[in-house]
Amino acid sequence: MPRPTGHRPPPRPADPPGTPARRAALRLLDAVLRRGLAIEQALDASTQGLAPSDRGLAHAIAAEALRRLVDLDDLIDSATRNRLPDDAKARFVLRIALVQALRLGTPPHAAISTALPLVDGGPRKLVHGVFGTLMRQNAALTDPPTLPGDVYARIAGNWGERVADAACAAIAAPPPLDLTLRGEASAEGESLLPGHVRVAAGTSIVEHDGFAEGDWWVQDIAASLPARLIGGGTGRALDLCAAPGGKTLQLAAAGWDVTAVDSSESRLARLHENLERTGLSAKVVTADLLNWEPGFEADAVLLDAPCSATGIFRRHPDVLHRVRPRLIAEMAELQAQLLPRAARWVRPGGLMVYATCSLEPAEGEQQIERFLADHPDFAIDPVLPDELPEGVTAHPRGWLRTLPGMLAEQGGMDGFFMVRVMRVAA
Numbered sequence: 001m002p003r004p005t006g007h008r009p010p011p012r013p014a015d016p017p018g019t020p021a022r023r024a025a026l027r028l029l030d031a032v033l034r035r036g037l038a039i040e041q042a043l044d045a046s047t048q049g050l051a052p053s054d055r056g057l058a059h060a061i062a063a064e065a066l067r068r069l070v071d072l073d074d075l076i077d078s079a080t081r082n083r084l085p086d087d088a089k090a091r092f093v094l095r096i097a098l099v100q101a102l103r104l105g106t107p108p109h110a111a112i113s114t115a116l117p118l119v120d121g122g123p124r125k126l127v128h129g130v131f132g133t134l135m136r137q138n139a140a141l142t143d144p145p146t147l148p149g150d151v152y153a154r155i156a157g158n159w160g161e162r163v164a165d166a167a168c169a170a171i172a173a174p175p176p177l178d179l180t181l182r183g184e185a186s187a188e189g190e191s192l193l194p195g196h197v198r199v200a201a202g203t204s205i206v207e208h209d210g211f212a213e214g215d216w217w218v219q220d221i222a223a224s225l226p227a228r229l230i231g232g233g234t235g236r237a238l239d240l241c242a243a244p245g246g247k248t249l250q251l252a253a254a255g256w257d258v259t260a261v262d263s264s265e266s267r268l269a270r271l272h273e274n275l276e277r278t279g280l281s282a283k284v285v286t287a288d289l290l291n292w293e294p295g296f297e298a299d300a301v302l303l304d305a306p307c308s309a310t311g312i313f314r315r316h317p318d319v320l321h322r323v324r325p326r327l328i329a330e331m332a333e334l335q336a337q338l339l340p341r342a343a344r345w346v347r348p349g350g351l352m353v354y355a356t357c358s359l360e361p362a363e364g365e366q367q368i369e370r371f372l373a374d375h376p377d378f379a380i381d382p383v384l385p386d387e388l389p390e391g392v393t394a395h396p397r398g399w400l401r402t403l404p405g406m407l408a409e410q411g412g413m414d415g416f417f418m419v420r421v422m423r424v425a426a
C-alpha cells in the first residue's frame with residue numbers, strides 16, 4: 001500500500017554564490033551592534049570556515065556598513081511606512097544589501113540576491129520591496145558620512161565642531177596604511193617622518209616588497225609616535241600593554257633591551273610572529289599589570305594604556321557604535337591605577353611615556369594632570385617639533401594630542417594622547 005505523502009513545500013533553492021560571506025557580515029554586525037563586541041574580536045567566530053577572500057569580504061561589508069550606519073538607516077526609514085526596530089533582522093539585512101550596492105560597487109541584483117537568503121518569511125518580502133524602492137529612486141548615501149549624534153556631540157564638546165566635522169570626513173573611506181621601517185630598511189611610498197612610509201589603502205601587505213624580509217611592520221603614524229618619544233638607548237625598557245607589538249618592535253630596533261608585557265596571550269601571538277619575521281628580540285611576558293612586578297627599575301617605560309579606542313575609529317568603525325560614557329569612565333579608572341604603578345618602575349632620571357588611542361580628555365589630559373599633581377618627582381619632558389610630522393604640533397604644556405583633521409591632505413592620522421615625563425633624579 002502506498003505511503004501517504006501529504007502536502008510538502010517545494011525544496012528551497014540553493015543559496016546564490018557569495019551568500020556565506022554576507023551571512024558572516026550579518027553575524028559581525030550583530031556582534032557589534034547588539035552584543036557590543038569589537039569587530040576584530042568577533043571576526044574569527046563570525047567567519048569560521050570561510051576562505052580568506054570571503055572572510056575579507058565579510059569584514060569589508062560590515063566595516064563599511066558601520067561607517068555609513070546613520071545614513072543607511074535614514075534611507076531605510078525613508079522607504080518604510082512603519083519604522084523598523086533597530087535590532088530587526090530586516091534592518092540588518094537591508095544595511096548589508098544597500099552598502100554593497102551604494103558603496104562597494106556590487107551590482108544591485110547581486111546585492112539583493114545574496115541578502116534575501118539571510119531573512120525568512122514576511123520580512124523577506126519587506127527587504128526586497130524596500131531595496132527595490134530605493135534602487136528605483138536612485139538613492140545615494142551622503143558624503144561625508146554622518147556620525148552618530150552622541151559621538152558628534154562628544155567630539156564637538158571636547159574639541160569643537162571643526163574637529164567633529166573632520167571626523168565625519170575621516171570615516172568616509174578606509175585610511176592609508178603606515179609602515180614603520182626597521183633600522184636602515186626602505187620601502188616604496190610617501191614618507192612623513194624618518195623611518196616611516198605611507199602606502200595606499202587596500203595594499204596587499206604580504207605581497208608588498210620587504211614583508212618577507214622583515215623590513216617593516218604596519219603601524220599608524222600616530223601609534224608610532226609614543227616609542228619615538230622614548231628614542232634610542234641601550235638600557236632596559238618596559239613596553240606595558242604591549243600587544244599587538246608595534247611599539248615593542250620600535251624599541252627593540254632602537255637598541256633597547258625590551259621586556260614586553262600584556263595580559264592577552266592571543267594578542268601577543270602577533271608580536272611573536274613579527275619578532276621572528278623582523279629578526280628583532282624582546283622578552284615577552286603574559287601578565288596582568290595590576291599584579292605583575294618587573295623586579296628591576298627601567299631606564300624607559302612605555303605605557304600604551306588600555307582605553308576606549310575612540311581615536312582609531314577610521315580603522316575600527318565599530319567604536320562609533322559600541323563605546324558609551326560608562327566604558328570611557330571604566331577605562332579612565334583603570335588608567336588611574338596603571339599610571340602610578342608604571343611610574344614606580346622608572347629609575348631616577350629615567351623616562352616614561354603614557355599614551356592612549358582615545359579622543360577623550362578623561363583618558364589623556366585629565367589623567368596626566370592628576371598624576372603630576374600626585375607625583376612631584378615627575379615632570380613633563382616636552383615633545384619637540386623635530387619629533388613630529390610637519391603640520392603636527394605639541395600642546396604648550398608639552399604633551400601631544402592628535403585629532404581628526406591633522407595631516408588630512410596626506411591621508412590623516414589616528415587620534416592619540418601622549419606625554420613624556422622624566423623622573424627627577426634623587
